[in-house]
Amino acid sequence: MLQKLKKYDLKEKGPLILIPTHRSYIDFIIVSYIFFAYKLQAPHIAAAEEFLKITLIHHILRASGAFFIKRQHMETHNLYKAILTEYLTHLLMDDCFLEFFVEGTRSRSGKMLHPKFGILGIVIDAVLDQKI
Numbered sequence: 001m002l003q004k005l006k007k008y009d010l011k012e013k014g015p016l017i018l019i020p021t022h023r024s025y026i027d028f029i030i031v032s033y034i035f036f037a038y039k040l041q042a043p044h045i046a047a048a049e050e051f052l053k054i055t056l057i058h059h060i061l062r063a064s065g066a067f068f069i070k071r072q073h074m075e076t077h078n079l080y081k082a083i084l085t086e087y088l089t090h091l092l093m094d095d096c097f098l099e100f101f102v103e104g105t106r107s108r109s110g111k112m113l114h115p116k117f118g119i120l121g122i123v124i125d126a127v128l129d130q131k132i
Helices: 002-006 027-037 049-053 057-063 071-076 078-093 118-128
Strands: 044-048 066-069
Touching: 027 044, 027 057, 044 049, 049 057, 049 066, 057 066, 066 071, 071 078, 078 118
Parallel strands: 044 066
Antiparallel strands: none
């Protein structure tokens, strides 16, 4: 499958969006490492702002392509949501790979959590608006 990704035509098919389940804290680092090892474009990763409080880890995440979002601001602050929407839309229009976890947080039980539709909704809107 990774060999198929090397041949993936961004201009013809559009940006690649990865939506893995969030079973552990290192899921996104593993995906970034695999992409790096196969010489693929590393995805930009939506990570929760709580990771900024963990010493050293936020540096590793930033180097892995992470950007940090404030989940609480998604519903209550229209300006924050508008800026995040524009940022994500521009990443997708620039043919960047995007990775986010549809559950929005890690599953402590190992079971899949109910999906959150914030970032997924932004991606769907970009497709429906024919921006990507």
